[in-house]
Amino acid sequence: MTHKKQRTSGLVGNLAWLLVNYPKSVVIVSLMLMAALLTSLPKLYKDTRSDAFLADDNPALIYKNKVRVQFGLSDPIVIAVVNQGEHGVFNPKSLALVSWLSEELANLDNINSDRITSLATENNISGREEGMDVVPFFDDLTEKQSSANEVWRQVSDFPLYMGSLVAHNKQATLVVAELLDENNVEETYQQILSLVERSPKSVGDEIHVAGEGAVSGYMGSYIDADAQKLNPIAGLVITLIILLAFRRASAAVLANVIIAASVLITLAVMAMADVPFFVITNALPVILIGIAVADSMHIFSHYFDLQAHRPEEDKKRLIVETLIEMWRPITLTTLTTVAGFIGLYFAAYMPPFKYFGLFTALGVAIAWVYSLVFLPAAMAIIQPTASKNMAKKAKQQGHDQFASLMVKLGKVTLNNHKTVITVFALIMFSGIFAASHLTVDEDRIATFHPSERLYQADKAINHNLDGTNNLDIVIEANEAEGLFEPEVLNKMQALQEFALTQPNVKGATSIVDYLKQMNRSLNGGSRDLYQLPTDKALIAQYFLIYSASSDPTDFEEEIDYDYRVANMRVQFNRGSYQYTKVAIETIQEYINQQFNDTQVTATLSGRVNLNYHWIKDLGESHFVGLAISLLLVWLVSALLFKSFVAASFALIPVVSSLLLVYAAMVIFGIELGVGTSMFASVAIGLGVDFAIHTIDRLRATFKQTQGDWNKTLTALYPLTGRALFFNYIAIALGFGVLTSSQVVPLTNFGTIVFISVSTSFFASMSLLPALIKAFKPTFISHAFQQGEQNIMNTQTKTQSPSFARVLRSLVTLSVITSIGYLALTQTAQASSSPEAIEIVNKVNNVDDGQQVTRKLTMTLTDKRGKTRVRETLAFRKYYDGEKRTVLFYKKPTNVKATAFLTFDYKDTAKEDDQWLYLPAMRKVRRISASDRGDYFLGTDFTYEDMMLEGKLELTDYNFTKLRHESISLASGESFETVVLEGTPVSKEVAKDLGYGRTLVWIDTKTWVVVKADYWGIKDKRLKSLVMGDVRLVNDIVTRHKLTINNHKTGHQSIFEFSDVDYESEVKDSLFTKRALKQGK
């Protein structure tokens, strides 16, 4: 049939003809669009930290980070040496191994070498006549068993270390290593594993690596490996199903293109939106694979059916007919699925879940677009023919085995509709009962398969020692040295003792233990004297004596330098929410009622507290999300069917499936955790599709059969039933693949989605028709009476769907999309604290001269130690509205005569003007000044760093004051500083500057910045800057040496200023393009 015979088929028909008449252009544009978006994919980055589950502004997270900074405590990596021999680990070889491990760990880049705690690093406190001896336990360690015995004697006599560092049964001891940068833990964990591999183990020694640091470190690669296995399996399963359903390779290939578009574009958009790939994002590709294929399966199903029945017909025409018939149900199901996932977005309070909802919704929408645009065009090129089997069955008016199967299901259902309704009613009631018995729980270690080494290490350590899960209690007195007050210390002791009575709490350490040990040592060593001293002066003296006889930094983990803030670390041997909840709630209550007063306060922090906070609302969040998703899906369905009753019917199969899942979870003991709580939105979004296809089809058939209810219901099964069956099989098997995952929460998730999708399908194919048969609802018959057009009607070939309906669908889709977009772009606004603003103003008001002339020598050193030196002459002068800076390169010869000129305007809205003179071109080149975060001419300073010259920009950062700190620099200079933390005011500014966070140390005498640390956008430590040689020149405080280390590249830049002169005249003519060319 030629195009001339086209009949106008309304808007959709015309658009469809457009697609099949220009198929190559459509295919090329679709593929190019995909390719173009994919270029951003490499920017996608992983964030597998537990902390990522909480919003950056969550108070518990902020407090935990504060504690981390204050006491240098991270989520440590814990290494246990276990020996079950006669002397346990207290034999010379095992102890030597502990010593070796401690030393080797200190050499690792990301390990804080001052914060390694082990028998090899800790000291024994013992008394002697003239005072106190603080001596390392290993001081006299020899190769003899007797010396190992002596260590055991000392340690076992020091209650602080028993349980926390050494097992009571002698069989295990720990090496605890704090991390410098938790973001790099993955690499560090691998380094530690290799360290363990080559460690000098002797007979009987076992080494286990665990702790929250190790969990984070292994999680990323563990999940990666899993995803790499799952995704291909899911793709393969789907391909096999399509091959089975249609016996056509082209169908399988095209469906895979749509899957690829949906998954890859979604990930690319995530990359563009700067959203990281979280732990749970691993489920996204698998889910999208299952969902994305559904639309194309419905299109293929109809097309091949038409083709089998009318083999002589022009295939393009058949494609157009298929589109006219299928666009509406496909769009309906897409809208409801999107609504389900957007519901998750709104309900979730944890960023990974929010983004999971949002981006899955996006992926579903992309699959919809590609199924309706790319697929018909590609089919028009390939022009596939139905399989011989299908053609034969069509000729014989028969059904294939799948259609026959569905017809049988139909017969059973319709003949026993009351029984069907009763069975489902029972299932739903039991589900309601079960839902109230659901347990919320989450344990990070349980993410790993029990066969994993890390899982076993965790078990071993928690069995032998106090535990790997830490709760930090931060005690703050209201004034410096407030912690010397015996009253305060007694309260701390009481709190510590109380904490120890709590379930699963195995140990607790604080400064109290040290004081008690010191008291005992200084008073003859009797165990009875293991108690707190009673006199404030005495306590102060103890600290003094201790610091005199040992390393003054020994207590940094427990107490701050002015004895105002202390940390108490409580250890749990179980990390899960259920096992720590009671203790946390009880301790918090104790603190509120018996501890906090005007003199001293305590605040919970640490990993265990953080986990408690993000899990405690999981159950509530789950049910709220469920309600929102159901409501959205219900509203969208109502809008599309123009009937609230129809929408309510559409939800029945889904609700029944949800309730069955709850029942199953209670029966199989699956807890509602991070992985499993996501299932509801997925189940709703997917499950409702079956019901929508069913209702839409029934409405259409009812009209064709002239209002015959029985014929209508029977006709549902062979075609729609068969298509939905394959749709179901694809999704069910797609999620079924997850059950083979090694990531335990994903296995659980896959299992329950499998159950729920199966239930939804069977309910849509049995319960729903049964209910319709029983109630004969008007939303089906009404449609007929109104003579409304229905789209799934295969007999009337060319209808024109009303423009209004198309419009309505598009409006709904765009509203949902815009809500998603708005949700994505919202950013939190905060601002600098008044205290910080005052400090910043002081810094910015420091006189840096109206003008300056100086020599600047830049020494650039790469990570291999190769050094490059550039000598320049620099001038700077303030004008009314701007600051002008010019830099002339003098050496070496190769860069000589290069010059750089900037006009930096006070008006921040006005972009700076910059010019560069390159001698090789002999031309002054105008350069873009917008990239403030770009590195300045090969150094580690950014253009913005160069412009600011140590000033702070309030319009870019929100500053908060963190603390006062005395710092000593490598140059020997020391400063009393106040430390400000700056966070960029928005994501855009952060991106612009290239910094996600900065800490600045400001000398409180001169108010100049003397040190600064910078973190990248992904909160990885990026650079640190140290100033040196700070002295007065012409009465102006001048920093003569700036050393900046780039931790990412290992590159270092040192800027040394010499011949600084604020008084000599700086001519205006220097700041011209002529001067750039002439070099002066």
Added chain:
Amino acid sequence: MNRSTLIFLGATLLSTNTIANVEVSSIWQSEMSIAKGSEIQKFEHVWKPELNMSLSSDIDMTIIGRVLFDTQDNLGYEGDRLDTASSINGPLWEGDNFDMEVREWYLDTEAAGVFWRLGKQQVVWGQADGLKVLDVVNPQSYREFILQYFDDSRIPLWMVNAEIPIGDDDSLQLLWIMDQTYHDFANTGSDYQMTSPLLVPQPVEGIEVARFDMHKPDDVLKDSELGLRYSKFLNGWDLSFNYLYHYIDTPIFYQQLTGGEGSDLTLEIDAEYKRSHLLGFTAAKAFGDWTLRTELGYSSASYHLLENSKPEFITHRGIAKSKDISSVVGIDWQGLQDTMLSLQWFQSSLFDIEGEIGSSLVRPKQNHIVSFMYQQNFANENWQLEALALYGIEHHDSSIQLELSHMLEDNLKLWVTADIFGGDSSTLFGQFNQTDRLSVGFEWGF
């Protein structure tokens, strides 16, 4: 060249004995190129000493010399080419594979509120890279066509260059050029000899060239050139208005057929240089990550070869005179760290063609070239990758230059480059289609 230069040089050097603040530096460059067919095209060594000294508190002097030595003889130095250098310019010494010259020699001073640069120098006008509309103050050496760095290929001229600051950010530049040196084309028979009919007259079978005369205006005063440029900085825009009264640096080959009727037809060629007024305008500004660079030039006269098969070839002695408007619009993008992308569009449009013989021109009346440049820095600018592609829209010819360079040490740069031409041999870039080459080289500063 020339005794006068030597005397000036000697006298100045002698007079600086007592002066402090002398800076001497040098650059050594060696480059080996392998052309198509894996023959070594050049193995060239260049020494560029530079002397900067302060003659007094407000007079500075710069001398840049160049000694060039090539072990191969594919590029050629001496002989068999037009002597386009003026009487006061050109090499001090020139051998077969050897060349020694004072490239630049000038004094800088500020007097009467004016910045003076007096002597042999380069002056660069315009905003475009590689495509020249206003950058015509200095002639160019085409010894390696367009493959040499501009700094090396531009021929410095003796001139007075005065820059008068006006207000805070504006200035007026005056140029008085006494040096009538013209473009220096590659030797006949060398690898980059121009052969395209767009640029040089084409031999016609059976017609001998009976005479070739070159008429080179070279009077220091009478033939001197004048340039004016007003630069303005306005609301972030760099603007300039340019005027140059100059000799076009390409010779105009007037061709006269003689003989016939019994005797053999012969061709007489007169190579002449003609003056033109060039009026120009440039504008540049950065917008976020984007930088816009534009230049526009109007020439009151330009001369172009005619097809030798057309009747107008005889009546107009092979040359058409016309006016020309040329422009370049360039956009740079620096949206990614360490990356620059630059796209330029060059157009030249001939109009008001004398005798209305435009249809007989070898070149089209409208000529367009687009250029694309990609520059990527790595590892704190120690590595740089640069790709420059030029494409002639009318003739479908192209030039691609790729360069990867590395700063091995502070003063040692290594590079490998590939220069690839494409297109028909009658076209601008295509004429060197057989001369694609790969080069490696280093530059050492000391």
